[in-house]
Amino acid sequence: MTPFYAKDTPRDVPPDAPMNVLFVVYPDIVLLDLVGPLQVFTHATKGEGAGPAYRTHVVSLAGGATATNTILPIGTDPLADWLDPHCDVPIHTVVFVGGDGAIPAALDADFVAQATVLARRAGRVCSVCSGALVLAATGLLDGKRAVTHWEDCDKLAADYPAVAVEVDPIFIKDGHVWTSAGITAGIDMALAMIEEDLGKPAAIAMARSLVAPMVRSGGQSQFSAELDRQARDADGLFSPLHAWISDNLARRLTVEDMARECGMSPRNFSRRYANVMGVSPAKALEVVRVDAARDLLATTDKGVKVIAKHCGFQDAERMRRAFLRVARTTPSKYRQQFRLT
Structure with missing residues (x-):
């Protein structure tokens, strides 16, 4: 990464200039929390033959090499370079990266103070995995729906009671604030941001480049059935x-x-299936149907009745009852909340 300093950028930014995306890191980040979304933003373009849509930067409190949870350190610029009072360079997105170091980072008053100023300058703020703890420390998650890695949801809710923590989604958008679940969910969130900024074709093109199987909506569960x-x-x-x-x-x-x-008798099959899988065959089938319906509700314009038949519910009312049991919401509410626009 080429070092970049906000104070060196001309004040008159062309309208077609790449959008600045800043990744905020601290010691002991999860490397994939950073490089997954970083790869998405670095290589996204506004169309075939166009230049890069974003200019990416990695910043830390002091700058320099920052340790990760692998043998590879990350080169960073000082966070303060973006806080110069004479700097009016637009910041499009700030990403708080996750890792085991999130807990001490969220308690570092100097780091949180600078990160808060930076985040409030940005048009969009987001976190990957346990980076939500750092984002919450800035106060920008207060009154917002948020998610983090399932292992950290209880801590996020306990330490920051003003945050409406949800355990299930892979990412959540609440206004200009986005949060994502663990590790690879950061890639899903970044692709959704590409769609928001550049359109669905650009997001699909990036997913193909990454050999991702699909552009997943935030409504998919971080608990893979x-x-x-x-x-x-x-x-x-x-x-x-x-x-x-x-x-x-x-x-x-x-x-x-x-x-x-x-190749079993119904009685023997039901007994062995329940012993191995922990649920009855009928319950397992219902979960598979609901998961398939979730994908279609979030990623297609198909009507609820059509989706119900496609997923084997036969009618919309049976699907509604199954959703209430499995997802604790209705298909229509699920679509409203998680539809990939």
Whole structure:
């Protein structure tokens, strides 16, 4: 990264100039919390053949090499370079990076004071993972909905009771303030910001460049039901069944159908499935259907009735009841809150 100082930038910034994105770090950050979103913003463009849409900078309290949770340190500029009272360089986005050092960083009065001034200058403020603890220390999360890594949600809620902490989403936008769950969720959040700034084609192009499987909406859960199934079924006994269910969601599936697919009697199948997976086959099927419906509600314009049939609920009322049980909200409210615009 080429060192850059805000005070060296001309005051008259062309309208098509790259937008400044500042990553605020401290000792013992999680490297991927930084480099994932950093990669997204660094290589985003305003269109084919266009120049970079953003100019990225990494800053810390004192500047210089900052330790990460890996063997690689990160070169940074002093945070104070952006606080010169004579500097009016626009700051588009400030990103507070996560890591084990977030707790001491949030208690460092000098660091928090400078970070607060910086954040209040920005048009958009966000955090990755436990960076939400530092962002909360600035007071900018007060009265806002927020999320962080599931391991830190209780601490965020306890230390900052004015913040409305949510455990499930991978990222949340509340006004100009964004927060994201753990590590790779920062990439999802950055892609959503690219969509907000540059449009959906630019976000999709970046996702393809990163070989990301899809542009995920914030409404997806940081608790992956698929990963949970894989963890519980370590021997892969029911992996073929789960793949078959996903391929046949629109059908009316019964326990007998699933038992037949596994080559077992319904009674033996139900018993073994519950022992391995920790839930009944019927409950597992409902969760798979709800997860599929979540994706469609957040990423498509399809009507609720169409989605209900596509995911095997047969009608919208059955899907509504399933959403209330699994997601604790209705499909319409879920779409309003998490739709990827």
